[in-house]
Amino acid sequence: MPKTFTQEERNYIKRRLLEEGRVCLAQYGIRKTTIDELVKRVNIPKGTFYLFYPSKEMLFFDVLCIIHNEMHNTLLERIESLGERTNIDLLTDLLFGLYKKLDPALLYMLIDNKEIELLMRKLPAEIAAQHTQHDDFSVEKFIAMLPIKYNERKIKIFSAVLRAIFCSILHKREIGEAIFDDTIRAMLKGALIVLFEGEGI
16 A cells, blocks of 8 residues: 555544454453554554554554543433433442443453553653543543532542542452442442532542
């Protein structure tokens, strides 16, 4: 393929790289996926990959951002549909439903194998910082739809609490598999109670 592409070709190649990156992320993880594997799947020369991404880590970062944004948009749409009926119990059900939609095998692999840690270490510092800001901004949009008062500290804390709750999948065995889902629901509800009442923040 030529090194210069029409916009339509660029869009197609970028979309295919993201699609195959998502498949490889689930099947092999970040470490075990090579650029050779990605370009073979997309049917492009290896040099073409670097016209789109400086590294496989940047591709996987984009893939994870897409997954994050899909969940975030679903969350906002569902909150909007609740309207004035929004309350702690309904929000707990909503967040728990999103949690259940996560692929536990993928999440476990990314965290337990230190794949996320590897990814963040290989990303340029400014990209990693932008991601944290984006995460906080996503939570701010979520909180802004709720009938509560909030400040920057509350946004940062609630954002970190959600990350901590979702990372608890690593400790499913220690927590107890039979009560794990109920425990996640209880933690989500507790976080929402603190968010609504503002105690300790």
